[in-house]
Amino acid sequence: MKQLKIKSEDLTHKSKLKKKEEKKEKAKKGPKHKEKSIHNRPEEIDKNEEFGHWELDCVEGIKEKKKTYLTILERKTKKYIVIEMREHTNKCVKEAIDKLEEKYGEYFKEIFKTMTTDNGHEFLNYDNIEKSKKDRRKKRTKVYYTDSYSSWQKGMNENCNGILRRFIPKGTDLETISEYKLEIILEKINGKPRKILNFTSAEELFNIEINKIKGVA
16 A cells, blocks of 8 residues: 655644744744834833833724724823723824823823833834824834744733723624713722822822923922
8 A cells, every 4th residue: 555745834833833833933933013112112201200101902892893992001100091992003003102292282192101012003103193283393202023932021001901801891882882881990990009009099190290291389
């Protein structure tokens, strides 16, 4: 009987496994923009002593719907902001950051000094995040990217997303969550006194920092 010469790569499950390993190895290479790596971020940011350094992420709803939340957390005060996006895209991330720039105006650059996020497709065009809506020649913030498979490098945001999921469980259709309900949820999250903040709230500490920037006593 003639034996067939079959390589392990010819087996369906072996082929899929190899592709999966190649994909994983490729992802391990790090961020697309190496100069924007978290390893190039000033070390002082890790101390959480200076206000204005934020972590970005996205929280999605059910797969059938496109609505997504952009979540932003400030490292020192732990202020947590959630912005509704109609789709999980880079364009919508830009529009969400534009809304923040419109809200905080001339103070935006002092409030949002840096933004650290992952290598998700919705964040990879960093120019859309960094450049001011009012004048594309000017930068409004500076973006850094975490390593692949290293969500702990923006763990504060990840933890707060977990708290948000207590109110809005995974698999929830975000279209059913009204702006009013989301606002109430954020008031609870930001208004709760926390041990890590010496039993003050993120909202209180955030407002203190904003008043400093605006020169309000």
